[in-house]
Each structure stands twice: as structure tokens, then as C-alpha cells.
Amino acid sequence: MVADEGAALILWRIAAGFVGGYALTSGFVALLGSVLPLAGMARGEAVSLAAMLALFVYVPACLLMFATRRPLRDGALLSAGAAATIALARAI
């Protein structure tokens, strides 16, 4: 549990939550903004929608990193998710 942990693990949670969560959110916005136009939505509208939904990704990512009992695994998963969304958005 976070309250009983050492500084290194708490710092990892903070970094993974805030920095990893930011990367995931950026990737999410880019991916949604790139995918929805393939279905016919105007690009500006797709990015507007993605920006409105961004906090529904970022806030839960931060909360997850402080709630989890497996911060190393979940932080790694979150970072991998961020890398995957960014790579996918760039590929489209």
C-alpha cells in the first residue's frame, strides 16, 4: 500500500501516473484524432472530441497508479500503452 512504501516506489508511482499518464493521453488524442476521420468525421471535429475525452484517460491513469498494489507492473503497462498509442497514431 502506498502509505507504507519507500520514497523510490512512491516516486515511481508519481512518475508513471503523471508522466506516463500524460504520454498515454497525448497518444490517445492523436490516435482518436487520426482514426475517426477514417470513419468520415472531419479531422477538426475528431481532435475536438479527443481533447474533450482526454481527461477521462488522464485522471483514471493517475488514480490507478496510486491505487494499485502492483505499481511496477501497472506502471510498465501504462507506459507500454502510451508507447503503443503514440506508435499507432504515427502509423496512421
Next chain:
Amino acid sequence: MPAITEDFRRAMGWLHSWLGVTIGVVMFAVFWMGSLTVFAPEIDRWMIPETRIVHRERAISYDRLLANLPPEAARSDYINFVVPDARRPAIGMFYRAADGEFRSLDLDPATGAPIDATDSHAGTGFVYPFHLSLTIEWRSLGYWIVGLAALSMLILLISGLFVHRKIIAEFFVFRPKRHARRATLDLHNLSSLAGLPFYFLMPFSGLLIFAFLYLPWGMAEPFGGKLKDATAAISGEYAVAKPAGRPAPLASVDAMKARAEAMWAAAEGVPVRTNLVRVFNYGDVRAAVYFRNTFPKDRVTLSEYVAVFDGVSGRVLHDFAKPPIGHASAWVQGAHFVQFGHWPLRWLYFAGGLGGCVMIATGMLFWLRKREAKLSANSPGYRLVEALTIAGTSGLIAATGAFLVANRLMPADARFVMESRADGEVLVFWLVWLGTVVHAAMLRGRAWAQQCWLIAGLAIAAFLLNAVTTGDHFVAAVGEGLWAVAGMDLVLLIAAAIAGRSAVRLSPVRPAVPMPVAMPAE
């Protein structure tokens, strides 16, 4: 659905406590200045008395204004007019000078002549930017700090909901007579729950307003990494060509404005008025004129329409109307700005903002109260949080009061170490705030009452100084229909009363000294 375990609740409690203490001072500052920003134009009227003009609906000729521009402005490649309304009765004008800096002036709506106004950043130039960026402009650092505070606010609200087991019951519980720690927590819970939807809306919409700044890569990537293309598609921005250096007369701006409003009205089915008139490359063959309905009075949605005209031929270059999702986003942003004409809602926003201040301050106070009986109460960490809590709340309010008093006391030619009189007022704000940090660090708990007395004194001084230096005392302001001035004065009096009462309640009670009793001689 999995049950919320005790471990999860403890984790959320830990996050709620430490994130709140770490970023609480910034959140309080943003909420405090945000509450004041609701009335930024009214603060402008109070601090810049020359603009206390009673608004009258009148047709303004922008052709005439452009023909009579000050020489420096006439050479500018960027001239901006803000159309006057009841809250901003003067014509706002700013332009880019030859040195690249922006200069602003107020124009008389009747004559179009520049008003020799008090040099003050006032509400729009200081309070509002402080709310957005703490006025830390370096690499947009202030915007990022405020963004982090807004994100933290959302995390704190959600984690707070998980921390409390009996959230509905707690809404109805306030025991001011109980011991201080209990009463502080009750007030924290009550203020949190009373304005919960508002506290969600504000950081959410605030972050959305600056989405281009906070998520530049994510928003630009779908446009091939070109952020300008993204802003053009989403906000209707238009890239104007650089001046060619060949002079050409400007077509009638008034005619273009009428045409823009007619196009918008045809699309909307009701009249739509422009709030912003911008002339690019004035006097050049590549001149362009830009119109936008930034802050409509009859709707929440911001900047629904943009129209850009060729400055020489008067032909339409760009006609933009917000599409449905963009419209929804602009509605959320408009709900944050509260610029539409709805006074009761504006006062509710102000009350909601102050409620947020109470929520944040009591949260930080509860953190202190919980630890004050322990040995850790003398640790450097505790003392730091204590000093920052006192200076970050009562100290910030006192600094705001000093900013108002400095505005009324400072001579017109005051310069200090800053560039202008307006910067001098801001310097006073920062010096007083810094002073309250030192004061709180030295006097610890006793500083609360003294800083409350300071707030009360400054509020009364500002009230009196307005009357003495402008003649628009409260009764005169009401009589002349200067509601902005009367409202500010009234708020100052209420603030003084609340601060005075708080100071009395927070003053340490002196123990009764027993009367000496004559002892019988032995």
C-alpha cells in the same frame, strides 16, 4: 462490480492528503483569482476611474477610429478593437508596436479619442492572467503549474469521494461548536459537496480551454504535426500573409462588419454581433480584416463564428462556423468564462469560487490540525506547510487588498524599480504576499488573526480611498448608476466585516489574571 476495499480507501486517503497539501496553495490562488476574474471588468472600472462611463447603445464607426489612430498604431501590422458593452463601456484597443510589444489604450465610445486613463493592469491585466498563469510567462511555466493544479483538483475530488464512507450524511453535518479539528473537517466536507459539480466543471473546462497548449503533439499529429492547421480547423484561425510593403487604401471596415454580421445572422436565424474587430497589415496591399463573436451576451458558446475579409477589395477570404463537436467544446469553455449576460449566475460563480477557496483552505487546515498535537508539529515540514497555508490563504487575500490600496494611493508618475506605475501596483502585491509568508513563518498560529486584521484594514482603506480620490463614494455610485463601483465597494465592506469577525474569533484568548489577594499578616 468489485467492492471498494479498505486498502483502496486508504490509498485514496493518502493521495488526497499529500496531493492536497503539495498543491493546495496553488489551487487556492487559482480559485481566489478565478473568483475575482468573474468580475474582472468591474475591477477595471474601480481601478481605472476614467473608464467609469455609463454605457449607451451607439453605432461605432471603425472607419473613423482607424482614420484617427495615434501615429504609432497607424503603422502597426496588428490593430485590435474590442467592441464596447455595458461591462466594458470604453472601446478597448491594442496594437503591436514597432518593437513587437503590445500597447493597449481605451477609447472614448462617443468621440473615439484615447482616454487618459490610470496606468493599471487592474482586473483584466493582472487578476485574470494570474488566474491563468500566476503571471509566470517564462516558457509558459505558469500555465503548466496551473494546469497541474487543475488536474490535481480533479484527482482530489474523485479521491475525496472515495475517502468518505457516508458522503450524503456528511453533507448535512456541520458542528461549529465541536473542537476545531472536527469543525474544520465538517466545513471541508460541506463546502466540497455543496459545490461539487461546479468544482468538476471549472478544472475540466479550464484544461479544455488550453488543450492546444497542454497537448500540442496529440492535437497536431492528426494534422501531420502542424499545430497551426489544427487551430485553423478547430478555432477558425486564419493565417494572414505578411505585409508586402506596397501601400493600398483599406476598404470600409464598417461595411465588412455589417456583412459579417449579416452572414452569421442568416446562418443562425437571429442577430449575431461581433465582439472583436482586428485589422492586419493596415494600409498595405495585403491588409485583412478579421471579425469574431468571442463573447456573445445571449449564449454560452464562445467564438462560434469567424469571418475574414480582404482589406483592399472587401471580398470574403474565410467564413468559419463551429461544427457540432466544436460547438459543444466551445459551450463547455463558455461555461468557464461566464461572459454571457446573466448576473445571478455570475454571482453564483463568485460564490462557488469562494466556496472552493473554503474547501481548499479547510483541507489544508485539517492536515495541520491532525498533526498539531503530535511531536511533528515542530518539524520543518509541518512549519513549512503551516506558513504556506497561512500566507497562501489570508496572505494572498491581504496582498490583493494591498494591490487595490496601492492603485488608489500611487501617484500617476510612480515608477519604483518597475517600468510603469501599473507594474508598481503588481510589485506591491508581490511584496505584501512575500511579507505575509515571513510573518506567518515567524508568528505561526498567531499570524492568522493579525493577517485577518490586515485584510479588514486594507478593505476599509480601499473603500475610503475610492471615495476620497474619485468622489464616487458608494451612495454617489448608486445614484449615478455606476453599478460596478458600487458593487466593488459593497464587496469590500463585506470582506472587511468577515475578516474582522474572523480576526476576533482567531485571536488567542488571554487567560484571566487572578486578582491579587491580600494575605493576612502572620
